[in-house]
Amino acid sequence: MRSSNPVFSRRGFSRDNGFAGFGQQPQAGGPAAATQTQQGNPYAQGNPYAGGQQAAGTPYATNPYAQQDVQHGVPQAPSASRMTMDDVVLRTATTLGTLVVTAAIAWALLPVDDANISKSYGIAIGAGLVAMVLGLVQAFKRKASPALILTYAALEGVFLGVVSSVVDNRIASGAAMQAVLGTMAVFIGVLVAYKAGWIRVNRRFYGFVMAAAMGFLLLTAVNLLFMVFGGGDGLGFRSGGLGIAFGIVGILLGACFLALDFKQVEDGIAYGAPKEEAWLAAFGLTMTLVWIYMEFLRLIAIFSGND
Numbered sequence: 001m002r003s004s005n006p007v008f009s010r011r012g013f014s015r016d017n018g019f020a021g022f023g024q025q026p027q028a029g030g031p032a033a034a035t036q037t038q039q040g041n042p043y044a045q046g047n048p049y050a051g052g053q054q055a056a057g058t059p060y061a062t063n064p065y066a067q068q069d070v071q072h073g074v075p076q077a078p079s080a081s082r083m084t085m086d087d088v089v090l091r092t093a094t095t096l097g098t099l100v101v102t103a104a105i106a107w108a109l110l111p112v113d114d115a116n117i118s119k120s121y122g123i124a125i126g127a128g129l130v131a132m133v134l135g136l137v138q139a140f141k142r143k144a145s146p147a148l149i150l151t152y153a154a155l156e157g158v159f160l161g162v163v164s165s166v167v168d169n170r171i172a173s174g175a176a177m178q179a180v181l182g183t184m185a186v187f188i189g190v191l192v193a194y195k196a197g198w199i200r201v202n203r204r205f206y207g208f209v210m211a212a213a214m215g216f217l218l219l220t221a222v223n224l225l226f227m228v229f230g231g232g233d234g235l236g237f238r239s240g241g242l243g244i245a246f247g248i249v250g251i252l253l254g255a256c257f258l259a260l261d262f263k264q265v266e267d268g269i270a271y272g273a274p275k276e277e278a279w280l281a282a283f284g285l286t287m288t289l290v291w292i293y294m295e296f297l298r299l300i301a302i303f304s305g306n307d
Helices: 031-040 085-109 117-139 146-171 175-195 203-230 240-270 277-305
Strands: none
Touching (some): 085 117, 085 146, 085 240, 085 277, 117 277, 146 175, 146 277, 175 277, 203 240, 240 277
16 A cells, blocks of 8 residues: 555555556546557556456455446446545545544643643543554555544544644744644645646656655654653754754645645546545545644744744
8 A cells, every 4th residue: 555645554546556546537438548548658557446447456346336437438336426526525624623623622621731731741642642543544444434534533633632732822822823824825725736737746756755755754753762762852853943944844745745635536536436435535635734734833833942
């Protein structure tokens, strides 16, 4: 499994797990056109959701909902069972809404004053660890589990609520709202750039982003080890000028992951992905937005500390 998300390896619409590959477009004309496309495009592999045209190993190779597409002569799932943009928007709104509600509850009910901060931190870290485990479980499941995804969102919300409260109340007043606005700005900016064709998501883009993500995560892990065993700020990736540069790189990576997410959603809709795939799209978008929000929050805290 490959992932366009920096934290978890999740099943998406990527070329190496039997889903729509980067740089593909749905082909009219049936198998002949698909064959021509594969010869001229090294990333094309035909419609992975078509009942008789899947690549080997595709989870939908025996799609029970497949039927003949009259216009293109390609077997596909009935339109009622295919993923649409409305499905993705609704599932994403539900997942993010769950996260925001639990974050607000955690902010209100878990105080971060001197007397209670340790207890609140303990609850937040516990919720964050469980959310990470649930995210990994969903990432390796063959099918989306709405209950699992919403539980992940709820627990992630608890973690974010406490962390945001600490930064907002003890380090930089208004930091949480600034981070939210920054995250929204990145989302809208990447969406506009993607739809305008300024960002081209292809195999090279995918490889570059994933290599950069692996390096980023490796440095983060090494820094964490130095912090645990050496004390202080480890290698200095969480404070000062180096911390600011590291945070900016994190936000740029998050923007790249958004572009990959948009491409996966677009391919899934174009190729008639089953409706339940909308939950996976919501899951991936939520994790990417959480990543961007946390990087903004950390940057704001660093800037405040340098004042």
